[in-house]
Amino acid sequence: MDLRAQVLAWLRHAAEAYGEDLPCAAMPPRRTAGRSAAPPPGAEPAPPRVRAPLTPPTPAPRRPAPAPAPTAQSASTPKPPSTPVQDLPSLPEGLDALFDLVATCKRCRLHEGRTHVVFGEGDPRARVVFVGEAPGAREDETGRPFVGAAGQLLTKIIENAMGLTRAAVYIANVNKCRPPNNRNPEPDEVAACLPYLRQQIRAIRPQVIVALGRVAAHNLLGTSLPMGQLRGRDLEYEGIPVVATWHPAYLLRQPEAKRETWEDIKRVNRLLGLPDVPPAGRATR
Ligand code: SF4
Numbered sequence: 001m002d003l004r005a006q007v008l009a010w011l012r013h014a015a016e017a018y019g020e021d022l023p024c025a026a027m028p029p030r031r032t033a034g035r036s037a038a039p040p041p042g043a044e045p046a047p048p049r050v051r052a053p054l055t056p057p058t059p060a061p062r063r064p065a066p067a068p069a070p071t072a073q074s075a076s077t078p079k080p081p082s083t084p085v086q087d088l089p090s091l092p093e094g095l096d097a098l099f100d101l102v103a104t105c106k107r108c109r110l111h112e113g114r115t116h117v118v119f120g121e122g123d124p125r126a127r128v129v130f131v132g133e134a135p136g137a138r139e140d141e142t143g144r145p146f147v148g149a150a151g152q153l154l155t156k157i158i159e160n161a162m163g164l165t166r167a168a169v170y171i172a173n174v175n176k177c178r179p180p181n182n183r184n185p186e187p188d189e190v191a192a193c194l195p196y197l198r199q200q201i202r203a204i205r206p207q208v209i210v211a212l213g214r215v216a217a218h219n220l221l222g223t224s225l226p227m228g229q230l231r232g233r234d235l236e237y238e239g240i241p242v243v244a245t246w247h248p249a250y251l252l253r254q255p256e257a258k259r260e261t262w263e264d265i266k267r268v269n270r271l272l273g274l275p276d277v278p279p280a281g282r283a284t285r
Helices: 003-018 072-076 095-102 109-113 137-142 149-162 187-204 214-221 248-253 255-272
Strands: 128-132 170-173 208-212 235-237 240-245
Touching (some): 109 187, 128 149, 128 187, 149 248, 149 255, 214 240
Parallel strands (some): 128 208, 208 240
């Protein structure tokens, strides 16, 4: 071994023993784990290391803008009846024949869930007709209008504030079948059913109509005014005076409104030529 070879061998030994890189340009490259070493002569060059492409972060999905909170106007202003009433050209004129027709009616989806059609009841020559919204659960069970808790209150109003018997008046609803879960009837359901009520009123021709609550007042009168503006006003339907007052179900929830209903019923009494306050005792008329 010549001197140069001996020196190189010594240097290599020292590097491996002490772990230091020796600044020797003549030193052959040392193998180092994890580092790319220069390929030996003739060997295929190592492929260039490619950095994994940086995937741009997926943008977080944009949340839809929250719906604007309803304003006091939009929350409280009732919509006017928007669906044109589907008038029926040839409804029977008499209440009995009309009842037979309505008993099998399937003009709107409400027929699907009904137990009974609630046509209406009372004196066919009544001087006053009370109009509500639609049957509830008890009415659907029995086929009679206003027989639940609200109906009992209506009977008290008729007897105690008017001095009339319930049999002396006529009671009906805008819709004859119960909406599911006691929701308000939809505009198309009202449009399908309203001709029946109109025909009932034409057949009875009362002196006064009492609209019980917003749904009845709006659909009978074709208005969207709030009840606060309809109460106390001179209203009419086909030449018949209409008095708008609170629905008895509302009075059960808001008993303080009974005083206003009392005032409304006094107006009804005046229109009928009855005393504002009926004489004490049982209703006999
Ligand atoms: S609610 Fe009126 S229109 Fe609808 S199915 Fe009953 S009776 Fe017919």
